[in-house]
Amino acid sequence: MKAEGRSPAGDLLDDLAEQVSVAAVEAFGVSKDAANALGTDVAMRMVEQWGGQQLYMPKGARIEASRMHQQIYEDWKGQNHRELARKYGFSLQFIYRVIKVLRKADLDSRQRDMFSPVGHD
Structure with a gap:
């Protein structure tokens, strides 16, 4: 909720710090003090990286997909x-395509590159 006399950008940074803090406590069990410090640090890094620019905040469709x-x-x-097609409401072709792409990425991540140097112990 927007505080009286505050800019939406200030509210966004406050909320970012708060959301990072809550996520750190929930996901990693860190102390509230450490989580608050992390939230503030992340918000300040965003200011350093994006400060002074107009931003559009997407709804996160790509992340959800x-x-x-x-x-x-x-x-x-x-x-x-x-x-899976029935469960998720997608076409059979779409399910095949998703599995093909993610399976390739999964296999590629496990495959060694035969041209990379190998350490000798």
């Missing part, structure tokens, strides 16, 4: 494409 795609991949058991 990425989470949905990851959930589809995690629910994939090898042969349950139709079930």
Whole structure:
């Protein structure tokens, strides 16, 4: 909620600091003092990086889509494409495409590069 006489930008920075603080306590169990310090630090870094610029805050559709795609991949058991299409309300082709892309990324992340130097112990 906007405080009287405050700018939306100031409210945004205060809320950013608060949200980081809450997330740090919930996700990592850090003390409230440490979480507040982290929240303030993140807000100040955003000021240093973006201060003075006009910003548009997207609604996060890309992040939500990425989470949905990851959930589809995690629910994939090898042969349950139709079930996933029904569950998530997407076409069968879309489910195949999501799994293909994420499976390739998963395999690539596990694959060693044969041209990278290997340390000798």
